[in-house]
Amino acid sequence: MLALIAVDPARAQGYLDDLRDDIMETVEYNPDGSIKKITFRTAGIASSEAPTCPKCGKKATWVEQYKRWYCYDCKDYL
Numbered sequence: 537m538l539a540l541i542a543v544d545p546a547r548a549q550g551y552l553d554d555l556r557d558d559i560m561e562t563v564e565y566n567p568d569g570s571i572k573k574i575t576f577r578t579a580g581i582a583s584s585e586a587p588t589c590p591k592c593g594k595k596a597t598w599v600e601q602y603k604r605w606y607c608y609d610c611k612d613y614l
Contacts, residue, residue, distance in 0.1 A: 589614060 564573040586595045589607035596605035596614050605614040 587614060 562575045563571060566572045587605055588594060589596055589610055591610045594609050596607050599606045
């Protein structure tokens, strides 16, 4: 990504904008108003709706870029 920023800043900004749009953040604050914790998660399909991998039986993850379900344990698309 750093090389892309140096070579083509406009394209890199496009990638960053897409990434920002796909990520949701939750901020927890301390009583004094300072930030306690920031949690990031990707928007999309809830894990309860995800299919299970036919090989290992674990929940698959939706990969928006390829519009396919992926099993990180088996390292394969469903």
